[in-house]
Structures are given as structure tokens and as C-alpha cells.
Amino acid sequence: MEIRYLSYDAKTVAGLRSGGPDAYGMPAERVVSDGQGNPCRCCLHDVPKGVEMLICAAMPFPSVQPYAETGPVFLCAENCEPWDGQGVPPVLTSSPEYLLKAYNADHRIIYGTGKITQAGELADYAVGLLAREGVAFVDVRSARNNCFQTRIVAA
């Protein structure tokens, strides 16, 4: 099975860059990246040291419901090239492990699928989940801080 790693919703990213509200109704904070573990959810590269970035609350789901977790994410403050979906993005190589969870088409967690996964086994675990009946997508989160990183779908 081929899989794709999704860049964060382009319309949401554009709105945040232009000063629009985040998931908590606040404008994004603007800071300068220290170059250490600041993954941009659009290009899926770390924001380089010295480059301005946004910190905002993100809810990577279409509507508010009990499973629509909201948390902090970073974005390049200036326009960047959204990840094209091919191959494991750089932001998923900076930590030894990640939290993966499968969701159904109603954006609800499928219990029993959540697992701290070694970085090198991440793609294989995602493929296994996506092959299961009822799995619509797999979210990748920080195993340390639970921040949303990216979403994996069947290509």
C-alpha cells in the first residue's frame, strides 16, 4: 500500500499567516525559531534557526466534537512549500518515536490502535492500520508532548 503524509490544511495555514484566528480564536504568536525541534506542519521540515515562525492552537478536524483534540503547532511564518506527500517527511526523523492513532471516517479514535512507534517503524505501522476495515486515516503526534505532527492516508 502506498501512503501519503499530509501537509496541514492550506486554507487554515493561509488564514493563520495573515493574522486570522487559531482554534482558540487567538492570532498566532510570532517567534524566531531556535532551530531545535520546531516542525512546520505545512512543509514538514523544521523551521530553520533565526527564521520567524508561528505558534498557534490547531484542531486538525473539520468540526468540534469530543475527539477533536486541539493543541499547539508551529508553522513557518512566511509561505513555504507544502509537503508533496511522498516519502517520510523530515519532521518525522527528529525524534526516536512518535504516537500513532487511527481514526474512523467520523474523526473518532479507534480504540486499541494508539501506539508509541519507533521512527523507523512508523510507515509500516501506519500501513497496517490503514489496511484495517474502518480506518480512514492515521494521525502522528509527538510521543513526548502529544502535539499533532501530520496525518497519514492511503495514497
Ligand SMILES: [Zn+2]
Ligand atoms: Zn514550513
